[in-house]
Amino acid sequence: SGPARRETRQRSWDPMGRRIARPISEALRVVRERAAPKTPLAAVQSAWREAVGDAIADVSEPVSEKDGVVLVRCSGSVWAQELDLIQRQIVGRLNETIGEDLELSLRFVAS
Numbered sequence: 336s337g338p339a340r341r342e343t344r345q346r347s348w349d350p351m352g353r354r355i356a357r358p359i360s361e362a363l364r365v366v367r368e369r370a371a372p373k374t375p376l377a378a379v380q381s382a383w384r385e386a387v388g389d390a391i392a393d394v395s396e397p398v399s400e401k402d403g404v405v406l407v408r409c410s411g412s413v414w415a416q417e418l419d420l421i422q423r424q425i426v427g428r429l430n431e432t433i434g435e436d437l438e439l440s441l442r443f444v445a446s
Contacts, residue, residue, distance in 0.1 A: 375437055376400035382432040387425060391418065395443070403439045408446045415443035 347355040376397060384392040394410040395418060409415040418425065422441050430436050
């Protein structure tokens with residue numbers, strides 16, 4: 336095995352020899368991925384709203400993780416209880432959204 340090579344990106348050029356800019360959304364996605372800590376909590380926090388939807392995300396927030404258990408703070412005990420009942424579906428959606436099969440469980444608590 337030789338020295339590590341730096342990955343080269345193929346760039347697009349227009350007919351006049353000018354580089355074609357990539358969309359700002361793509362550039363921001365790359366920056367966000369590079370800046371985000373690579374922890375299960377960070378992955379869950381990034382995917383939370385997309386995975387659970389606005390209604391649930393507005394009343395809940397993943398706040399910590401220890402030994403594969405993510406603590407989710409909820410706006411009330413009724414929400415905590417209801418979300419606990421659908422925990423499997425939420426974990427499935429999180430794994431789908433994240434694109435990995437994270438071995439985790441959720442613990443919902445009222446704030």
